[in-house]
Amino acid sequence: MTQMLVKINVNGIEREVLVDPDDRLLDVLREDFGFKSVKEACGTGDCGLCTVLMDGKPVLSCLIPAFQAKNHKILTLEGLNNDPLMKKIQDQFREHQAAQCGFCTPAMEIMGWHLLNRKKEPSKQEIKEAISGTLCRCTGYYDIIDAIYDAGREQ
Amino acid sequence: MEQPLLNRSEMIILQPSSLKESLKVLNENPDAEIMANASDLWPRIRNGEVRPKKILDISGLTNELSYVKKDGNVIKIGALVTVSQLEGESFVKEKRFSAFVDLISKFGSPQIRNVATVGGNVCAASSSEDFIPLFLALNAKVKLSSVDGERYMSIEKFLAGKRKLNRRPNEILTEISFEDPGTGYGSAFEKVGRRNTLIINLVNLAVVGKIAKGKIEDIRIAANRVKGKIPERAKATEEFLKGRELNEETLSGAKKVFEEELILTDDVRASATYRKALLITMLERLIKKIGGVQ
Numbered sequence: 001m002t003q004m005l006v007k008i009n010v011n012g013i014e015r016e017v018l019v020d021p022d023d024r025l026l027d028v029l030r031e032d033f034g035f036k037s038v039k040e041a042c043g044t045g046d047c048g049l050c051t052v053l054m055d056g057k058p059v060l061s062c063l064i065p066a067f068q069a070k071n072h073k074i075l076t077l078e079g080l081n082n083d084p085l086m087k088k089i090q091d092q093f094r095e096h097q098a099a100q101c102g103f104c105t106p107a108m109e110i111m112g113w114h115l116l117n118r119k120k121e122p123s124k125q126e127i128k129e130a131i132s133g134t135l136c137r138c139t140g141y142y143d144i145i146d147a148i149y150d151a152g153r154e155q
Numbered sequence: 156m157e158q159p160l161l162n163r164s165e166m167i168i169l170q171p172s173s174l175k176e177s178l179k180v181l182n183e184n185p186d187a188e189i190m191a192n193a194s195d196l197w198p199r200i201r202n203g204e205v206r207p208k209k210i211l212d213i214s215g216l217t218n219e220l221s222y223v224k225k226d227g228n229v230i231k232i233g234a235l236v237t238v239s240q241l242e243g244e245s246f247v248k249e250k251r252f253s254a255f256v257d258l259i260s261k262f263g264s265p266q267i268r269n270v271a272t273v274g275g276n277v278c279a280a281s282s283s284e285d286f287i288p289l290f291l292a293l294n295a296k297v298k299l300s301s302v303d304g305e306r307y308m309s310i311e312k313f314l315a316g317k318r319k320l321n322r323r324p325n326e327i328l329t330e331i332s333f334e335d336p337g338t339g340y341g342s343a344f345e346k347v348g349r350r351n352t353l354i355i356n357l358v359n360l361a362v363v364g365k366i367a368k369g370k371i372e373d374i375r376i377a378a379n380r381v382k383g384k385i386p387e388r389a390k391a392t393e394e395f396l397k398g399r400e401l402n403e404e405t406l407s408g409a410k411k412v413f414e415e416e417l418i419l420t421d422d423v424r425a426s427a428t429y430r431k432a433l434l435i436t437m438l439e440r441l442i443k444k445i446g447g448v449q
Contacts, residue, residue, distance in 0.1 A: 002167060002168075021163070021165070021166040021167070021210075022164045022200070022201065024201075043201075044198045044202075045194060048264060048266055054269075057269040059266055059269050060266045060267070060270075063193065063194050063197055063198065064197070064270070065190075065193055067168050068193060068212060068215075111265070130265060132264060133263070133264020133265050133266050
């Protein structure tokens with residue numbers, strides 16, 4: 001097995017990790033670095049629950065080979081722990097009870113955060129489009145949409 | 156013939172830092188699988204459908220292959236331009252290219268659009284790739300680069316069959332280009348699947364044409380399937396439509412020609428009958444859209 005040394009900046013910290021050629025960014029984030037907010041559900045790019053920000057853009061960490069993440073900046077929900085906008089979003093998620101099982105919540109909050117960073121007061125349609133690639137099997141989405149909507153208005 | 160690799164953790168990853176270096180590495184390793192941002196290839200490697208021994212990772216060549224530029228009358232798109240990058244390009248916002256807007260808004264999901272590349276979509280060479288029909292309707296060309304130089308080929312010729320490309324083993328697709336058809340032209344794209352986001356299309360259809368004063372001066376039509384398993388032009392329907400007045404008689408005639416031209420087969424996702432009905436309805440809708448009728 002040919003392991004490769006890959007340098008990745010995760011949540012603002014430069015890290016080095018030995019990866020196998022078939023490791024996914026998802027594996028590295030969860031297993032090597034312990035960022036468990038990044039969830040694996042489908043593992044094939046369909047559900048959006050492994051969403052992280054790569055160089056500021058939402059991507060699916062299950063579809064990214066770990067060796068391709070080298071020299072990129074990755075942000076997971078853990079990296080936004082002290083972010084004021086993320087706190088507002090999370091407060092609104094609590095307010096609206098927008099999490100039931102909670103498994104999709106990190107990905108939903110990241111998509112909401114990314115949207116609100118680009119557009120302060122998005123419409124509900126824009127929110128729907130932003131989370132259109134992120135599946136929730138409990139809430140029916142409306143509480144999530146309302147939470148992101150209100151977090152935007154509260155800014 | 157060499158046996159395929161059974162253990163994917165034994166793959167050899169080649170990551171050159173420039174296009175020139177990549178072409179040299181590919182020339183020395185013509186058996187390497189070329190990987191851009193991997194959104195199509197990676198799941199197929201992970202599930203064992205593709206078992207490459209070597210991967211040539213060109214995703215780092217964004218400095219060289221992520222451009223969109225207009226050279227005279229020709230629009231050139233670097234192979235590594237992502238779908239979301241294309242969305243922000245100025246030419247896409249011009250009315251005659253509204254097919255790009257139609258296509259991009261329905262492409263994958265927001266997360267997929269940030270990684271999926273235009274070159275990768277073309278090279279995946281299957282009926283589920285949305286850019287192929289549009290590029291076919293735009294008479295696009297691909298640029299193939301190798302240590303021996305560069306050559307251009309029509310996208311029609313480049314697509315040799317399902318997941319098959321007319322590419323020499325030492326060549327990389329580096330650019331897709333097409334002539335700006337100019338003002339007076341319009342374009343439209345539509346696809347149908349089971350939901351709006353994250354679908355594999357059942358059918359898609361791209362139409363580029365010039366309809367002036369109610370007359371169809373020029374029209375090019377491409378669907379994800381016409382006769383075979385990959386996207387193709389519907390040339391009989393195009394020939395029927397060219398030069399005719401845009402009216403109900405022309406449209407019903409075109410729908411009949413299109414129906415005869417379509418040789419589809421059933422598969423797990425939809426029946427041929429359903430696909431045909433969709434495409435025929437979409438054809439009328441897209442022609443009317445370009446013609447500015449309702």
